[in-house]
Amino acid sequence: MQSRRVDIAIIGGGLVGASLGVALAPAAARHGLEVAVIEAAPLSVEPASVDYQPSFDARASAIAQGSRQHFEHLGVxxxxxxxxxxxxxxxxxxxxxxxxxxxxxxxxxxxxxxxxxxNAWMGRVLHERLSALPLHWHCPAKVEDIAAMPGGYHLQLSDGNRLEAGLTVLADGGRSGLKERLGIASRExxxxxxxxxxxxxxxxxxxxxxxxxxxxxxxxxxxxxxxxxxxxxxxxxxxxxxxxxxxxxxxxxxxxxxxxxxxxxxxxxxxxxxxxxxSLITAEEQVRPGLAVLGNAAHALHPVAGQGFNLALRGVMDLVAALEAGLPNGQSPGDMAVLGDFERRREGDRHNVIRFSDGLIRLFGIxxxxxxxxxxxxxxxxxxxxxxxxxxxxxxxxxxx
Ligand SMILES: Cc1cc2nc3c(=O)[nH]c(=O)nc-3n(C[C@H](O)[C@H](O)[C@H](O)COP(=O)(O)OP(=O)(O)OC[C@H]3O[C@@H](n4cnc5c(N)ncnc54)[C@H](O)[C@@H]3O)c2cc1C
CATH class of the missing domain: 3.30.9.10 (D-Amino Acid Oxidase, subunit A, domain 2)
Structure with missing residues (x-):
């Protein structure tokens, strides 16, 4: 059993957590950051078994042109x-x-x-890329407990390992109870x-x-x-x-x-x-010192307009951009200067997309x-x-x- 200090810990290797792991690679290499990804479900690049991973079931996703451009930028x-x-x-x-x-x-x-x-194909490509990167994989391993500590968060994993992270990114899909354990309220x-x-x-x-x-x-x-x-x-x-x-x-x-x-x-x-x-679920806090909430953990939308993952991927790219802007100035990943910048980049987009897809449902539901x-x-x-x-x-x- 190990206790390890990392700069960034990503909880969840679903579509959003896996995309973030890939997107962080250049910044991690440039700034010497240690990154860990913790994923509860066993992953496999075998097509027959990816179906069992919750993020990558039989669903297909409509991906916007903007997301294609992000995937191009990530080389996938x-x-x-x-x-x-x-x-x-x-x-x-x-x-x-x-x-x-x-x-x-x-x-x-x-x-x-x-x-x-x-989704299963997107997951397979992202996981293949992740497995070639120098990051700490904890899979299958569940984050069972999370607690604030000076300078970040302390994570207890189901395989007995413990992590201390300067920045913890909650990309667990919002159903694991960790958000509630942190006292982050959601509107549902x-x-x-x-x-x-x-x-x-x-x-x-x-x-x-x-x-x-x-x-x-x-x-x-x-x-x-x-x-x-x-x-x-x-x-x-x-x-x-x-x-x-x-x-x-x-x-x-x-x-x-x-x-x-x-x-x-x-x-x-x-x-x-x-x-x-x-349901429409929105977390009432997206950032705290040492913590950022992404993907379905931050916002689960009605799929009518096919926007959920597209919105989340823009969040992934904005978090990386905020880190790239702050790290050269001596800021560390969990600093509120970095996370505040991330939140300012996200606010308008998140608000507009939620209003757009929710409005569409209400308009057609009456x-x-x-x-x-x-x-x-x-x-x-x-x-x-x-x-x-x-x-x-x-x-x-x-x-x-
Ligand atoms: C029917 C439907 C259709 C959709 N169609 C579209 C579409 O066309 N276009 C679009 O953009 N979006 C679409 N969406 C939305 C999209 O699917 C979601 O935005 C996306 O799946 C969110 O991914 P995520 O990684 O945040 O969460 P998830 O996919 O839920 O992944 C979370 C991951 O975290 C892991 N995990 C959970 N708890 C822990 C823990 N404690 N420790 C470690 N790991 C943990 C889980 O095993 C999982 O792999 C659709 C959604 C639905 C329901």
Whole structure:
């Protein structure tokens, strides 16, 4: 059993913690920083077993252009791109209403509006890169206890090791109880909705089309994957997903076809189905001396606008930028000068993205005839009013904050 002093300890090697580990490498090499990553679930680069790691289940994520640029900067994009399907067009509609809005990459003069990547693949690429870096891996190991000490935090690991860290980054997804143990309060508002996710095979080529369809139950999103496959995110009123999870594949596909219609072709096969209860959760503190909160631990959003990881990755890049700005001036990673700078960089973006995705859900979740017409008009209007629609698209792509 060891007790080790490190400059930065990252709790959680999920999408966000792993991205931070990779992003920190140049600054760590330049400034001689000791970095540790602690991940509770066993990791493997074998595709058959990554499914068991909670961050890297059957989900696929829509990654904005801005995130692609960050991954390029980190040197992992060429590997991630092997399983990335470009989104060329987005079709937004509302069931039972005329309003439809279409966004296309061509009119915005970009190669793609975004990319859809299986989480398991992103995780595999990030972990391969991490395993080649000179950092302290503690995996599988859980941080069981965390306590403030002069100059940082003290971490007790489940494998018996102890770490003392100048800066501790909480990237544990927010479900491990560590936030509560530190007394960091969160605001939580349940959407009373559950997202049912699965991968589908469709009868005709999707040609890079992503669909977002708002129904009385909540939005249904279909995102293009490599081959003739699409990723489904089907929102249900809480509890109603259970019956659909229990259906056999054929009945499930029939119900989905009825709810979504034929515009994406016929749904032929469905993979494993998983359910995620949806809430808006925001931590009331993002930084303390010696501590920063990132990713889902800082903010869990409704997936309707595909913004959660994109927002978190910008947080990763801003934390590294704040460190790069402060370290040459003699500041240490846990100093409030560094973390205050990080928080100032994040505040506006976080606020805007949360308001944007929460606003979208509330707008489409209210069942009032006048509002329904306004929504339809809004969607049609978006189609007619070019600049507004382009602003929406640029924000969804992470090109505008
Ligand atoms: C249905 C759905 C669809 C989504 N689609 C999109 C999308 O299209 N685009 C997008 O940008 N975002 C999307 N998101 C959001 C995105 O998935 C999250 O933002 C992202 O997964 C957050 O990653 P994370 O690393 O913060 O947390 P997690 O993925 O929860 O990872 C946390 C990690 O910490 C580890 N851990 C936990 N506790 C401890 C401990 N005590 N000690 C050590 N390790 C620990 C866990 O094992 C895990 O690996 C979606 C979310 C959902 C639910």
């Amino acid at each position: 994009w060429s590997a991630i791109a092997r399983e990335a399907e470009p989104i060329r067009r987005i079709h937004v509609s509302e069931r039972g209403r005329l309003g439809v809005t279409r966004l296309s990459a061509d009119e915005l003069h970009v190669e793609a509006l975004g990319y859809v990547i299986p 508002a349940s959407y009373s909705q559950v997202a049912l996710i699965a991968n589908l095979e469709v009868s005709r080529p999707h040609r890079g089309m992503a669909y977002e369809r708002f129904t009385d139950e909540g939005p249904i999103a279909l995102l293009p994957l490599t081959g003739n496959r699409m990723a489904l995110i089907w929102t249900h009123h809480a509890g109603e997903e259970r019956a659909r999870l229990a259906l056999d594949d054929g009945d499930f596909l029939d119900e989905l076809q009825r709810a979504f219609g034929d515009r994406a072709g016929r749904f032929r096969r469905v993979g494993e189905r998983h359910a995620y209860p949806l 069942d009032h005839p006048l509002l329904s017409h306004a929504r339809a008009a809004g969607l049609v209007g978006l189609n007619l009013v070019g600049p507004l629609r382009r602003t929406l698209a640029r924000r969804a792509m992470g090109m505008e904050r």
